[in-house]
Amino acid sequence: MNTTNRYNSFNQVHKGLRAYLYDTALKLQQTDLADAKAGEAAMQQVEEVLVLFESHAHNEDEFFNRPLEETSPEVARMFEKEHEEDHRLGQVLTDLVAQWREEPDDHARAITGRNLFYAFNEFIAFNLYHMNKEEIELNAVLWKQYSDATIKATEQALVQSVPPQKMMKYAKWMVRGINNTELIKWLQEVRVFAPAELLTALLSILEHELPTERFDRVMRGLNKPAAVL
Structure with a gap:
């Protein structure tokens, strides 16, 4: 298999x-x-x-x-x-x-x-x-x-x-721990399947945790059509 x-x-x-x-x-x-x-x-x-x-x-x-x-x-x-x-x-x-x-x-x-x-x-x-x-x-x-x-x-x-508060603690360290491709895919899935406020919360964590250059790169990837990624 x-x-x-x-x-x-x-x-x-x-x-x-x-x-x-x-x-x-x-x-x-x-x-x-x-x-x-x-x-x-x-x-x-x-x-x-x-x-x-x-x-x-x-x-x-x-x-x-x-x-x-x-x-x-x-x-x-x-x-x-x-x-x-x-x-x-x-x-x-x-x-x-x-x-x-x-x-x-x-x-x-x-x-x-x-x-x-x-x-x-x-x-x-x-x-x-x-x-x-x-x-x-x-x-x-x-x-x-x-x-x-x-x-x-x-x-x-x-x-x-x-619980949401605990989930945000996990999210902070997942943002710190995963690569750009994984971040972009995660955010795309959240945008499609989760409430809008969750995407807003995650983007706030990203902006706080990531260096500006990396944050900008992830945002550019997020705004591309999924098929291009």
Whole structure:
């Protein structure tokens, strides 16, 4: 079976989540975690990463893995177990953030901050491997059992289940994480199938997040007929 052109429903959100992981890792490396004021911004970013990853894993289980329990139970359970491990790693980070905030002085904060940095690296390593595995192994099962139309419909149901405010947080990092061709295609689909206010919100994010030259290039691509792209 040729799967080269099959629809990868994980591509866009995973690119966004990877971008957020990379950005947060760099922030942790550059921040003096002995400094309570400077470190707090990094802690808040770690917490938001954990919220988005926890929600993402829950939605994948609900919309992709649980339906597979009847037809491919071993595959479904494998990925559900990996999400349990992801939750465990996230809880370690949550506990370390709380501990860091309670430390009495710079020296103690520096030590806990270093432990948190290592724990975040473990979280990154696990999730990078896990997302690759989903895009290769889980997709292979989905492609065998479902048409692209069914996969897209499932993805849309998942997206519609996410609260708008949280969806905009995902959108920010997807804008940062995907390439111009993917951005243009996404915006074209939103323009055709979604309410006008969603396109307006996404364009506002693009204008804020992208360098002017790249934003202009995407807008030129968006305004071309779809067949030309």
